[in-house]
Amino acid sequence: MTTLRMKNPAASRQPSRFNWLKISVFMLCLLPLARAAWIVLSGMAVNPVEFITRSTGTWTLSFLLITLAISPLRQLSGWSWPLRLRRMLGLYAFFYGCLHFTTYVWLDQFFDWPGMLHDIAKRPFITVGFAAMLLMTPLAITSTQGWMKRLKRNWGRLHRLVYPVALLGVLHYWWLVKKDLTQPMLYASVLAVLLGWRLLRKLRQRSS
Amino acid sequence: MLIKKPADIQPSEITPEGVYFNRRQFMLGSAGLLLSGETLAALAGKKSPLSSADKPNSLKDISSYNNYYEFGTDKSEPALYAGSLKTRPWNVVVDGEVGKVRSFGIEELLKQPLEERIYRLRCVEGWSMVIPWIGFPLASLLKQVAPTSRAKYVAFETLQRPSEMPGQRSRVLDWPYREGLRMDEAMHPLTILAVGLYNDVLPNQNGAPIRLVVPWKYGFKSIKSIVRIHLQEQMPATSWNMANAHEYGFYSNVNPEVDHPRWSQASERRIGEFLKRKTLMFNGYGDQVASLYRGMDLRRNF
Numbered sequence: 001m002t003t004l005r006m007k008n009p010a011a012s013r014q015p016s017r018f019n020w021l022k023i024s025v026f027m028l029c030l031l032p033l034a035r036a037a038w039i040v041l042s043g044m045a046v047n048p049v050e051f052i053t054r055s056t057g058t059w060t061l062s063f064l065l066i067t068l069a070i071s072p073l074r075q076l077s078g079w080s081w082p083l084r085l086r087r088m089l090g091l092y093a094f095f096y097g098c099l100h101f102t103t104y105v106w107l108d109q110f111f112d113w114p115g116m117l118h119d120i121a122k123r124p125f126i127t128v129g130f131a132a133m134l135l136m137t138p139l140a141i142t143s144t145q146g147w148m149k150r151l152k153r154n155w156g157r158l159h160r161l162v163y164p165v166a167l168l169g170v171l172h173y174w175w176l177v178k179k180d181l182t183q184p185m186l187y188a189s190v191l192a193v194l195l196g197w198r199l200l201r202k203l204r205q206r207s208s
Numbered sequence: 209m210l211i212k213k214p215a216d217i218q219p220s221e222i223t224p225e226g227v228y229f230n231r232r233q234f235m236l237g238s239a240g241l242l243l244s245g246e247t248l249a250a251l252a253g254k255k256s257p258l259s260s261a262d263k264p265n266s267l268k269d270i271s272s273y274n275n276y277y278e279f280g281t282d283k284s285e286p287a288l289y290a291g292s293l294k295t296r297p298w299n300v301v302v303d304g305e306v307g308k309v310r311s312f313g314i315e316e317l318l319k320q321p322l323e324e325r326i327y328r329l330r331c332v333e334g335w336s337m338v339i340p341w342i343g344f345p346l347a348s349l350l351k352q353v354a355p356t357s358r359a360k361y362v363a364f365e366t367l368q369r370p371s372e373m374p375g376q377r378s379r380v381l382d383w384p385y386r387e388g389l390r391m392d393e394a395m396h397p398l399t400i401l402a403v404g405l406y407n408d409v410l411p412n413q414n415g416a417p418i419r420l421v422v423p424w425k426y427g428f429k430s431i432k433s434i435v436r437i438h439l440q441e442q443m444p445a446t447s448w449n450m451a452n453a454h455e456y457g458f459y460s461n462v463n464p465e466v467d468h469p470r471w472s473q474a475s476e477r478r479i480g481e482f483l484k485r486k487t488l489m490f491n492g493y494g495d496q497v498a499s500l501y502r503g504m505d506l507r508r509n510f
Binding site: 046047049050107108110115119123124125175176178179180182 | 268272333381452470477479482484
């Protein structure tokens with residue numbers, strides 16, 4: 001992952017346009033939460049806790065994949081504006097991840113700490129999900145400009161953790177499904193394309 | 209003179225939301241029934257002392273949250289797609305180790321002395337419901353075919369008809385769906401064949417027109433839309449065991465002490481309740497069924 005100084009002269013001339021972009025994407029990213037709230041509050045979900053768990057979980061994965069799609073999109077299109085959205089999208093992945101984790105701790109396990117420790121130790125799909133959540137936390141904390149400056153080169157190194165986070169997240173989904181792997185396979189193949197693209201670029205850069 | 213008070217509107221008389229929102233499919237289904245010259249009559253079942261005192265879930269919950277992979281693997285899919293299943297004509301063949309092979313038409317089965325059995329249903333996934341089934345003991349059907357002394361097990365098969373069961377077009381399970389019971393489990397008074405719920409015929413997504421209900425076992429043992437019952441000497445192959453023998457055993461009795469390899473079975477979420485409740489041994493039917501398994505290692509025979 002390359003970190004670029006976000007000094008785009010065009011942007012500083014038209015700051016309002018980019019604010020609007022950010023604000024619209026910010027609102028758009030809240031739609032999955034609004035939809036879930038509507039489905040639960042209107043009583044449409046027969047098993048609301050299961051529904052919230054599923055919904056927040058799949059949206060965490062989706063936001064991770066969208067965040068990972070930013071660099072390829074920039075490289076393919078030559079546009080620089082998607083980069084301005086990357087931090088927000090990554091933070092949204094963390095946000096939905098926190099909702100997912102809170103649903104497990106509160107609504108599913110109801111603060112049964114020994115029970116949850118047992119789960120984390122004994123059930124591989126929970127182990128990898130918990131690991132992904134843990135690894136995502138320092139990325140969210142160090143997402144600010146201040147931390148970027150403080151960590152210098154190490155910031156980029158640290159944020160490569162997003163790759164294991166995404167891999168563990170997909171594995172978490174893969175291992176919890178009872179039989180039909182269609183959905184986890186979909187996330188896994190998108191992730192494979194996004195990581196494969198990076199690998200190919202690396203190899204091509206090395207050979208040239 | 210006896211002046212009868214008009215009865216309150218039964219919950220079962222109110223069109224469930226799922227049916228209301230799927231009225232196109234419902235109309236199609238009704239049209240099909242009209243064409244076949246048949247009308248759906250409400251079913252009545254005698255109250256039973258074997259019924260649970262727990263409060264039944266709503267018809268909407270029971271008929272819109274189903275595991276029925278023949279119509280899709282998502283629990284909302286059976287309610288959406290089961291309308292395409294034609295349940296008339298319907299025959300259940302009972303053969304194998306029997307004195308007389310019989311084929312029962314669904315009309316004949318609906319004429320059996322019916323009872324209402326309010327049972328808890330515990331899914332292997334960790335949720336549960338309470339369902340007011342209408343049905344009759346499987347034992348009373350089996351007695352009519354005179355099982356031989358070699359009949360040690362009962363094997364069941366669901367209809368295989370991919371044209372009406374879209375889920376069967378994918379290989380997610382090895383179709384047709386198969387289940388099985390030991391003979392003493394099959395003859396147990398709690399084991400019933402259900403033909404209805406909430407005083408009406410079964411909704412298609414709940415296994416119409418006839419399904420098994422074994423309340424002390426995980427839900428997947430209670431096979432739906434049965435077309436064949438085969439009595440045999442060998443333990444039959446069963447679908448989830450064939451799919452993953454490590455996770456789903458032949459017995460699959462509800463047991464809070466034996467976890468699913470990937471999740472705990474110690475507690476369950478009763479649909480409609482906020483907090484989880486503790487799962488009971490044999491789903492709370494231990495007094496009636498524990499003796500069937502005396503001396504058996506239930507951890508090995510999970």
